[in-house]
Amino acid sequence: MGHSVTGTPDCAGTRPRRVVLYSHDTFGLGHLRRSRALASALTESRTVGSAIILTGSPVAGRFTFPDTVDHVRLPGVKKLADGSYVSQNSGMDIEATTALRAGLIESTVTQYEPDLLIVDKEPTGFRGELLPTLEQLSRKGHTRIVLGLRDVLDEAEVLATEWARKGAIEATEAFYDELWVYGMRSVYDPTEGLPLSPSARGRTVWTGYLRRSIIDPADVPDTPYILVTPGGGGDGEAMVDLVLKAYETDPDLAPHAVLVYGPFLSGDTRDAFEARVAALNGRVTATGFDSRIESLFAGAQGVICMGGYNTFCELLSFDQRAVIVPRTKPRLEQWIRANRAEELGLVRNLDQFRDGLTPEAMIAAIRGLPHQKRPSEAGANGLLDGLDVVNQRARLLMDQSLSNAAE
Structure with missing residues (x-):
């Protein structure tokens, strides 16, 4: 993770700002690809100098990342047909795997000292693995914490039941400085059925969708x-x-x-x-x-x-x-x-x-x-203004942290 980077310095002026993006990635490519788009935009705009993506995706190593973006691969898990999870490492049960993932997350965040943590979709992380890190960051008070939500999560009733089971409402209220919805309220509101407080709703920002560009050009067929x-x-x-x-x-x-x-x-x-x-x-x-x-x-x-x-x-x-x-x-x-x-x-x-x-x-x-x-x-x-709004909100949040530290 030893990239040399430039970017906006932190309050001490000693180093560029840093962001960690957490993506549980138990299935598919969506969370990793969204995190890569966000990390690329934040570093290319020099909103931050470097980024680390924490991901459970088994194919993370097959993607190209900018020089200023690195990733830490968390031990993989897979979802069974009955909805339960097992470790991809047959030598470990799911509890041991979750504990290992939680330790890696906490260690990375402690060593890297990010100015901003962006959590994708799951307020408490996979099986609550993010809670120790959120509690630690909350005590220290330096890192701004954002929950990033895609435009649609699920049917309102189903989502409300799921969040209640996971303690997600309590975590959102307690730990998150802002909620970013990567969509437009005029299209869909993924939080509509959630019992969020007026305060949490007041911290919600609709960014717009995340514009994509060709990061790594490839040949395409000459014929239609x-x-x-x-x-x-x-x-x-x-x-x-x-x-x-x-x-x-x-x-x-x-x-x-x-x-x-x-x-x-x-x-x-x-x-x-x-x-x-x-x-x-x-x-x-x-x-x-x-x-x-x-x-x-x-x-x-x-x-x-x-x-x-x-x-x-x-x-x-x-x-x-x-x-x-x-x-x-x-x-x-x-x-x-x-x-x-x-x-x-x-x-x-x-x-x-x-x-x-x-x-x-x-x-x-x-x-x-x-x-x-x-x-x-x-x-x-x-x-499609999502990445511009993310850069703007990230700067504002980190500047707030800077002014609070100076008081």
């Missing part, structure tokens, strides 16, 4: 293509199957598709898809995982995707016509986002409850892509 991406891919089997069925059913369906499975769609499922792709004789080409997927977004004629937060930000940022096929389990987050985005004219939502997920529905959706409005035609440009 649509991009098909299930994000991390761990829950993308049904969507990929539907797209392949569309191309199998309609031999004239065009343009050809570039399919990015994601790192978590693998094994026998992936092998079976590969055989079907090969039989389509180049009308669909596939790759396992592309950490530089931004270039593919930018060059596509349109996008078929699931409804995750990061994918949605990319659709808006690269002004892509899109058909979203949202998952509806284990939570309705993606369906809520896709449904609301369709109401605003930003995307086409292929809704299983309304349209049915048939090859014919997908064929019609792909054929309809060129006739859809681009998000910019529906006013999307006004939704």
